[in-house]
Amino acid sequence: MSDRYTRRQALGLVAAGGAAAMLGRKAAAADFDWQRFKGAELHFMVSVHPWTEWAQKQLSGLAEATGLKVNWEILYEDQLRQKLPLLLRSDPGSVDGFFTLPSWDMAAFSRAHWYEPLDKYIHSDLTAPDWDFADYFPNILKTHQVNGEQIGVPITIELQTLFYNKKMLATKQLGVPKTLDELMKAAKALNDPQGNVAGYVTRGDGVQAVYTLAPVVFAFGGRWLDDQGNPEFTSPAFIDGLRYYGEVLRAAGPPNIVGMQWKTTYPLFQQAHAAMFSDATNFIAYFKDPNQSRIVEDVGVAPLPAGPAGTRSTLISWGPAIAASSKKKEATWTAIQYLTTKKMAASAVEATHMPPSRQSVFNSDVYTKSVPADLVEATKTEIPTAVPNGANPLVVPVPEVRAAIGTAIVSVLQGQDAKQ
Structure with a gap:
């Protein structure tokens, strides 16, 4: 009998092997015991957020599937930032899981050892084979990593993009700015104080503007901290970014830009009083809402304009984590895992329309047909080069450091040189 296979036989063996492997994975997934920790009661502390509100509605299904009873305590963000650390210090065993913005x-949190490292749960039989850790965008996973170890599960993508009014740019025969130089020229050309239209707007409130300053600094090659954690606020690249931020808003921003928070900037673009606007991707919901927006058909989305170092957006993501002091860590991981499967991620997108951190869901019709195509493309373009957790310096006293940077931002908006 010949030991040589025909091409058809060889292909048949490959197909059979692939089918067997697929069946094996399905069997392993079917064999996973979701009720291994049945009867455990868990306490999660989370902030008000579209995902946490969606997740609260899934708790009855979670209880049925896992046998776990979850107390889902939702607090406003500032309340969570006060109450959670207090409990983790004074009554550590009372919290099993929490929502974190790294x-x-x-x-x-990492200095206080409040995060439970997750790698030992993810890469073990405590995780269902079809949960598929590799499905997450790699750069988004980095938003929930400390020294390369996973401490949470990112659930959404928040980048910054450029929003522009298609009609206004077309009227001036302008293309969509691809560089910061082009943005400056277009903003000046579109600026029309007499017509009550700003060429460009973004945040002018010092503390809030730290977020929108960040990608400009990164585009010039700057960064918040050096590799040893020392401030880089006086580096040439940082100063160039700060100077540009002040110049473009002084030249083409609204006259009262100093002190303007996101709550007052996005309505200018939404009501056709600004030609271009940059901020978080989730603002698209305000611009596409026909009940409040005048630019539903005119809004376009593009990647942030590039500087000498390219386009480098901030990248942040909320997500659930396990408290290191929990006495029910494995049960807590089961609950987190249930709420973050591919199926549940798709359900969350259907309810919230927020960009998912899972690649399979991001590329599916569930997401791509729920938002504008140019937003999908801009997001895809920016993810690989975005700076994980770059919204502000990763320091313990975040409010104090943001306030100090904010003072410098206000100064340049008022005309002071960025070097001073």
Whole structure:
């Protein structure tokens, strides 16, 4: 009998092997015991957020599937930042899981050892085979990593993009700015104080503007801190970014830009009083809402304009984490895992329309047909080069440091040189 296979036989063996592997994975997933920790009662502390509100509605299904009873305590963000650290210090066993924004929490929480490292749960039989850790965008996973170890599960993508009024740019025969130089020229050309239209707007309130300053500084090659954690606020690249931020808003921003928070900037663009606007991707919901927006058909989305170092948006993501002091860590991981499967991620997108951190869901019709195509493309373009947790310096006293940087931002908006 010949030991040589025909091409058809060889292909048949490959197909059979692939089918067997697929069946094996499905069997392993089916064999996973979701009720391993049945009867455990868990306490999660989370902030008000579209995802946490969606998740609260899934708790009955979670209880049925896992046998876990979850107390889902929702607090406003500032309340969570006060109450959670207090409990983790004074009554550590009372909290099993919590919602974290590492760009704000990471330095303090990792120093206090409040995060439970997750790698030992993710890469073990405590995780269902089809949960698929590799499905997450790699750069988004970095937002929930301390020294390369996973401390949380990112659930959404928040980048910054450029929003522009298609009609206004077309009227001036302008293309969408791809560089910061082009943005400056277009903003000046579109600026029309007599017509009550600013060429460009973003945040002018010192503390809040730290967030929108960041990608400009990064585009010039600057960064918040050096590799040893020392401030880089006086580096040439940082100063160039700060100077540009002040110049473009003084030249083409609204006259009262100093002190303007996001709550007052986005309505200018939404009501056609600004030609271009940059801020978080989730503002698209305000611009596409026909009940409040005048630019539903005119809004376009593009990647942030590039500087000498390219386009480098901030990248942040909320997500659930396990309290290191919890006495029910494995049960807590089961609850987190249930709420973050591919199926549940798709359900969350259907309810919130927020960009998912899972690649399979991001690329599915569930997401791509729920938001404008140019937003999807801008997001895809920015993810690989975005700076994880770059919204502010990763330091313990975040409010104090943001206030100090904010003072410098206000100074340049008022005309002071960035070097001073």
